[in-house]
Amino acid sequence: MSEKYGLITAYTDGACRGNPGRGGYGAIIVYGDNEKVITGGAENTTNNRMEISGVIAALSALVPGCRVKIVTDSRYVVDSMTKGWAESWRKNGWKKADKKPALNSDLWETLLSLCAERTVTFEWVEGHAGHPYNERCDRLATSYADGFAH
DSSP, rough: OOOOSEEEEEEEEEEEEETTTEEEEEEEEEEEEEEHEEEEEEEOHHHHHHHHHHHHHHHHHOOTEEEEEESSSSHHHHHHHTTHHHHHHTTTSSTTTTBBTTHHHHHHHHHOOOOOOHHHEEEEEESSSSHHHHHHHHHHHHHHHHOOOO
């Protein structure tokens, strides 16, 4: 991919009130001195779906060809992408190694497609450990989940 763009960092988090329940995600995209905040959610969802949705929202806001580092406290997202699990699930017809269906295949398909058009790396950070952007994303996600209209 081209080096037209410098490295962009996107911090993401997801939250759910009940699992399943009302959920929200927050993303903060940082490029130089600029920040873009994104929130969203769903009425009947899971925490893992919100974690993936936050990454999708961040990547969807960025142009193809960019270089982006996703920083999240979701092991599910980081491990699924960096260890090749999501790609393997797709190659196996959305089945896991144990032949059980892979969960959230619709979101993984979208995420894999977005990553194919961008140079994406993933970094895990410990949640609720004082990381300023992670804490902000957590507040965005939980606020959205708490205030989602019925």
